[in-house]
Amino acid sequence: DAGVIQSPRHEVTEMGQEVTLRCKPISGHNSLFWYRQTMMRGLELLIYFNNNVPIDDSGMPEDRFSAKMPNASFSTLKIQPSEPRDSAVYFCASCGGANEKLFFGSGTQLSVL
Amino acid sequence: GESVGLHLPTLSVQEGDNSIINCAYSNSASDYFIWYKQESGKGPQFIIDIRSNMDKRQGQRVTVLLNKTVKHLSLQIAATQPGDSAVYFCAEKDGAGSYQLTFGKGTKLSVIP
Numbered sequence: 001d002a003g004v005i006q007s008p009r010h011e012v013t014e015m016g017q018e019v020t021l022r023c024k025p026i027s028g029h030n031s032l033f034w035y036r037q038t039m040m041r042g043l044e045l046l047i048y049f050n051n052n053v054p055i056d057d058s059g060m061p062e063d064r065f066s067a068k069m070p071n072a073s074f075s076t077l078k079i080q081p082s083e084p085r086d087s088a089v090y091f092c093a094s095c096g097g098a099n100e101k102l103f104f105g106s107g108t109q110l111s112v113l
Numbered sequence: 114g115e116s117v118g119l120h121l122p123t124l125s126v127q128e129g130d131n132s133i134i135n136c137a138y139s140n141s142a143s144d145y146f147i148w149y150k151q152e153s154g155k156g157p158q159f160i161i162d163i164r165s166n167m168d169k170r171q172g173q174r175v176t177v178l179l180n181k182t183v184k185h186l187s188l189q190i191a192a193t194q195p196g197d198s199a200v201y202f203c204a205e206k207d208g209a210g211s212y213q214l215t216f217g218k219g220t221k222l223s224v225i226p
Contacts (some may be wrong), residue, residue: 033212042219061150095212102147102214104149
């Protein structure tokens with residue numbers, strides 16, 4: 001299995017632009033998570049899905065952030081409009097169940113200028 | 114141990130020596146704990162996990178110890194190698210059927226050749 005696949009690996013954009021991050025979970029995993037990592041705050045859970053349904057989005061910082069999971073093999077995290085303080089590494093992770101280990105993708109390094 | 118503030122605690126170890134990385138967790142209801150390794154530019158990688166009904170678990174060159182009385186977790190790496198240089202995170206999961214992992218701030222391990 002190729003693991004959790006994220007794209008793009010790097011994204012540089014200007015303030016106010018829309019940013020879309022993409023994730024393909026490991027085949028057969030029914031839970032998908034979006035995390036954000038910064039030096040100041042470490043790894044923060046933004047939102048997670050179970051069987052394509054958003055379960056907990058309390059970590060989504062603002063209405064500018066939205067996430068979708070249209071099917072079991074694809075999810076997006078969108079920021080519109082983006083701001084410099086959104087600059088971070090965004091990770092997608094998936095697991096096969098509540099008592100299963102979490103596998104992370106390689107992340108998207110986002111820089112908002 | 115876990116960091117407070119901006120700077121990660123750093124552990125420097127001579128190649129071949131054993132390393133011990135500590136983690137204090139806060140939720141007495143947590144029943145599942147994981148150690149992750151994160152190398153520069155990569156996503157967190159699963160190392161070893163332990164459930165709350167155990168106090169020790171061994172893997173290849175790694176051992177996790179759990180002391181529920183004082184809510185303390187440690188990761189021991191035997192015969193540390195340069196490839197072990199990374200940031201190590203402990204993560205805990207609430208036992209109430211939650212999927213959500215809460216991550217510590219991490220400890221940076223530097224192996225001196």
